[in-house]
Amino acid sequence: MPVITSRDHPLIKQLIRLEESSQYRKKTGLTLLDGIHLIQIYCSVLGAPENLIVSQAYIDDIENEHFLTILFGHTPPKLTVVSNLLFREISPVKTPSGILALIALPGLKKDVSNGKEMFSVLLETIQDPGNLGSILRSAAAASVKDVYLSKQCADAWSPKTLRAAMGAHFFLHIHEDSDLQKVAQQFSGTVVATSIQANRNLFEISLVGPTAFVFGNEGAGLSKEMIQAADENIVIPMPGKTESLNAAAAAAICFFEKVRQDRAYAAATTIGTK
Amino acid sequence: MPVITSRDHPLIKQLIRLEESSQYRKKTGLTLLDGIHLIQIYCSVLGAPENLIVSQAYIDDIENEHFLTILFGHTPPKLTVVSNLLFREISPVKTPSGILALIALPGLKKDVSNGKEMFSVLLETIQDPGNLGSILRSAAAASVKDVYLSKQCADAWSPKTLRAAMGAHFFLHIHEDSDLQKVAQQFSGTVVATSIQANRNLFEISLVGPTAFVFGNEGAGLSKEMIQAADENIVIPMPGKTESLNAAAAAAICFFEKVRQDRAYAAATTIGTK
Numbered sequence A, B: 001m002p003v004i005t006s007r008d009h010p011l012i013k014q015l016i017r018l019e020e021s022s023q024y025r026k027k028t029g030l031t032l033l034d035g036i037h038l039i040q041i042y043c044s045v046l047g048a049p050e051n052l053i054v055s056q057a058y059i060d061d062i063e064n065e066h067f068l069t070i071l072f073g074h075t076p077p078k079l080t081v082v083s084n085l086l087f088r089e090i091s092p093v094k095t096p097s098g099i100l101a102l103i104a105l106p107g108l109k110k111d112v113s114n115g116k117e118m119f120s121v122l123l124e125t126i127q128d129p130g131n132l133g134s135i136l137r138s139a140a141a142a143s144v145k146d147v148y149l150s151k152q153c154a155d156a157w158s159p160k161t162l163r164a165a166m167g168a169h170f171f172l173h174i175h176e177d178s179d180l181q182k183v184a185q186q187f188s189g190t191v192v193a194t195s196i197q198a199n200r201n202l203f204e205i206s207l208v209g210p211t212a213f214v215f216g217n218e219g220a221g222l223s224k225e226m227i228q229a230a231d232e233n234i235v236i237p238m239p240g241k242t243e244s245l246n247a248a249a250a251a252a253i254c255f256f257e258k259v260r261q262d263r264a265y266a267a268a269t270t271i272g273t274k
Helices: A010-020 A022-028 A036-046 A056-060 A062-072 A084-090 A129-141 A159-165 A180-186 A224-229 A247-273 B010-020 B022-028 B036-046 B056-060 B062-072 B084-090 B129-141 B159-165 B180-186 B224-229 B247-273
Strands: A030-034 A051-055 A078-082 A099-104 A119-123 A146-149 A173-175 A190-194 A211-215 A232-235 B030-034 B051-055 B078-082 B099-104 B119-123 B146-149 B173-175 B190-194 B211-215 B232-235
Touching: A010 A022, A010 A030, A010 A051, A010 A084, A010 A099, A022 A030, A030 A036, A030 A159, A036 A062, A036 A099, A051 A056, A051 A084, A056 A062, A056 A078, A056 A084, A078 A084, A119 A129, A119 A180, A119 A247, A129 A159, A129 A247, A129 B247, A180 A211, A180 A224, A190 A224, A190 A247, A211 A247, A247 B129, A247 B247, B010 B022, B010 B030, B010 B051, B010 B084, B010 B099, B022 B030, B030 B036, B030 B159, B036 B062, B036 B099, B051 B056, B051 B084, B056 B062, B056 B078, B056 B084, B078 B084, B119 B129, B119 B180, B119 B247, B129 B159, B129 B247, B180 B211, B180 B224, B190 B224, B190 B247, B211 B247
Parallel strands: A051 A078, A119 A146, A119 A211, A146 A173, A190 A211, A190 A232, B051 B078, B119 B146, B119 B211, B146 B173, B190 B211, B190 B232
Antiparallel strands: A030 A099, A051 A099, B030 B099, B051 B099
């Protein structure tokens, strides 16, 4: 199998641009998945990627070759081998995994946004791709269906966000460039914003039934408009001497308080009907 | 004020080593704080740092100079100005804040570890400094007192961990290189481990009273020994199609479930005694 060794190869140039440029990703409708774990989840949900790019060392390892055969069976996707040195150059991480997948951005399924969302998340100007990815990961685990991102959010489909989300993208409906105020107004259930101007706390409101959580920028918090658009403004009670949480940690706490309340409600309802 | 412009200046060499080497930080008992927010929290708890290192651009800004005067009053710490180019080189982040503080690692206060801990966290082989910092930040907000780290954990006092923890370090007792099994055995309350081998879930156990949470490595989870050393092994119920959470998100959910239960218990007790 031929091995690409030149940085001037058109594919290599494309990979580097996909890695670096959000604009280029949007224009081409393509992005990159780094590492076999993420690629496996993608394949299990959406099938084979457009192109698998592996390092020479990766494909020389008999176990990896065996593994790829199992993963893709008789219809392997296009496989491209690049030299170890070059792979290091195109890899987004310090210790390259040895395997990248070039994928088309999955489109939104038609069955969403019909006003019947049960569990949604609205993100305003979340800037750190790691935070954004972690929020998506927690959202998928808590069974959130729709995630709406304002225009100023980090790119949901950047390789960094994808890495932090660990496959959550493929189980969520991600709506980029959303008009969050409009989404909040049209949401059928309770819109809950976390803000310092809150008069209630997370543990004293009911989260059973359709709920949309709204989170703001890591530093500046939510805009006045979004605070006003929410039905409830809440804080997470913090008994410690520091009153500060990472945006992704705050989101996880909110999501799983809803999970807890839903479970408690379901258990109570079951007992009631016995 | 003289401006350092040479990379060969002993202070610059020291700053770069402090940035990069955990061993050097341990040997010298020094570390670096990046950014004014973190430095402010440090100063409010522990007083002036050993040395403030600012970029030429930072000190040329009249507002910053005014701010430093307010922050330190009549006893400013040692102030060192370095050229903008050099500051960029020694700064750990892509967009340098313009201000670093050189600090001595705060020692553990004598009043801890007397077996009366109410809320502790045990961390086994948490490897990502960002995760570690976020866990410390959530812990401090939830009023955790003691954090015990196994030998294989990331360095709690690296500039990266400090940045992610946003000052949490200065409100916690951080015990590095701990024998976690021994800590678990000697803990006076309930030791709760999150592991996939759990038979109960987070929402069905009581977390009121002294509690120690144990979290394992991001990939491999907890060791058998720590699972056995725990009084309770639990999972966080995940109704979504993906069952995976970032280590810091999982920790935040656990900490604030205890906060919720403590508040509910306190409220019930108050009503009872009325």
